[in-house]
Amino acid sequence: MELRGANVLLTGASGGIGRALAEAFAARGAEVVLSGRRTEVLEPLAERIGGRVVAADLAERDAPEELLAEAGPVDVLVANAALPASGLLSGYALDEVDRALDVNLRAPIVMAKLAGARMADRGRGHARATVRAVERDVAEIDVAPLGLRLGALVGGAAPALVAAVQRRAGGGRITRDLAAGQRGRR
Template identity: 50%
Template sequence: MVLTGRRADVLEPLAERLGGTAIAADLAERGAAEELLAAAGRVDVLVANAALPASGLLDGYSVEEIDRALEVNLRAPIVMAKLAGAQMAGRGRGHLVFVSSLSGKTASGHASLYNATKFGMRGFALALREDMRPHGVGVSTVFPGFIRDAGMFADARVRLPRGVGTRTPQDVARATVRAVERNVGEIDVAPLGLRLGALLGGAAPALSAAVLRRTGGDRVARGLADGQQGKR
């Protein structure tokens, strides 16, 4: 197992405990994805999980911050999929997993840039799944909703409206394993209400936006943007 991220102080003890290897990498830097794949060597399963929040109004972003979000959230997983996918196709086996968000299925205010990267990842993965099918390589996308205890939502400390549930990092991990073992194209990790909301957002985006406004979704979106501003 190869673990990667920006925080070597966290990765290295975990990798040692798991009997794996830690490779520090900042995917916001051009060329980092290519260097990471070269350092990792043979890849049988790639889980692309890195992302920046990219929430907030677009006019609050500098061009450099826009580029950084696109680099980490969209370009890096595409580049890694190209490099690792070529390895896998040559062997006739392997799996690519992209950890997206329900924001890749339904749009919300104060998240246009984040929605753009996650919608883009979904379209990329769906098409790539068809392209890799003849080569024996699986492609899956995992769509978490609000995840407590760790990650972007947990760090922002936003209170959700009554009745809106959360899931755990362990739920995301189990969904990822299931996606690989069963070659599932898409898996949502969220309570039923949020999953139904994502379906509505895809089928009737104007109606979905109105529902979000009436149920406090805009307040949550603003809270997320405020809480995540320092992570751009």
């Protein structure tokens, strides 16, 4: 897909990956709509890349539809917004579970459904994970570090073995520390 002149809606644009994607899409001539909760972070980025900002908190039930309406015609949707969802389930309050599900699961599905239908109606669109995937028509790009990808591959093939290794290597402590570090971002 030719990105020059394409309208790209990028959620979660205030984070590190979002900023990098915004810059990469803009460098390829795309018109980028930046979305997130922190407009004070998004405005300087939008000014730098010639994009525009649409504030949205995707934990709010109507936010995905409202965001798409404000963004205008979308050719590429990058649903990058996410909340940390690590740690033990017992460490989550019910409202944190709902918020994580709304932002990490419901919002991307709703936006993909609605934007995809509108793209198809216009004979446009093409909504994969990164600039490389869009330009090269790659179905999926896994951006996790190699070690995590290998761990997931081995974990899928031998889950009992991996669980035993994780327990012996202090995986419980690591999981608790990771969850504690991300608890305030839920």
